[in-house]
Amino acid sequence: MALLKIRLVPDPILFRKARKVGKVTAQHRRLAADMVETMIEHSGVGLAANQVGYLERIAVVQTPDMEEALVLVNPEIVRKEGQREVEEGCLSVPGYRGMVLRSEKVRARALDLNAKPFKVDAEGSLLAQALEHEIDHLNGIMYMDHLVAHTGLYKVEEGDGDGAGGDGDGHNHNHGGGKGDSGFDVWHRGLHGVERDGG
Ligand code: NI
Numbered sequence: 001m002a003l004l005k006i007r008l009v010p011d012p013i014l015f016r017k018a019r020k021v022g023k024v025t026a027q028h029r030r031l032a033a034d035m036v037e038t039m040i041e042h043s044g045v046g047l048a049a050n051q052v053g054y055l056e057r058i059a060v061v062q063t064p065d066m067e068e069a070l071v072l073v074n075p076e077i078v079r080k081e082g083q084r085e086v087e088e089g090c091l092s093v094p095g096y097r098g099m100v101l102r103s104e105k106v107r108a109r110a111l112d113l114n115a116k117p118f119k120v121d122a123e124g125s126l127l128a129q130a131l132e133h134e135i136d137h138l139n140g141i142m143y144m145d146h147l148v149a150h151t152g153l154y155k156v157e158e159g160d161g162d163g164a165g166g167d168g169d170g171h172n173h174n175h176g177g178g179k180g181d182s183g184f185d186v187w188h189r190g191l192h193g194v195e196r197d198g199g
Helices: 026-041 126-138 183-192
Strands: 046-048 058-061 070-081 084-088 096-102 105-111 117-123
Touching: 026 046, 026 058, 026 070, 046 126, 058 126, 070 117, 070 126, 084 126, 096 126, 105 126, 117 126
Parallel strands: none
Antiparallel strands: 046 058, 058 070, 070 105, 084 096, 105 117
């Protein structure tokens, strides 16, 4: 297993749509294992393959109450219901957070690493939020697209947990923007500083 380098905004790969996985291979299993290791190292609750440089539809999620990471190949949200405001951050936007609108209830469908289909249901939880966040990544969408109207990002001192809340393990992985960089600048660069995929 190996730690992978996390791509940060405004890396264009974050704004591109990932390709569907045709056949699940040993390379995909290795990538998924490395993604899990990288997510844990950075105290994140989720990671999508484009965040580590692969435009393939693979994401991993592990919230603090899950014993094992969930690997999702070709995941899709098949049902969502309701709306809520939650705080969110992203490993690709270290040092910042924002308030976003997410669904209350989410059902996702995906394949596991043996290409076996499964469904996940989540309601009002960090898992529901992380599923939407990671599947967005695979569509080239960042959480800044879901900011509550008239709000921006705000700087946080520690932690860079992907998905949301409660990552604080005391590590500071802030490789991001320098001093005087407002959250809005990062958001603006992220959204408009690169060409976006048409999809
Ligand atoms: Ni993210």
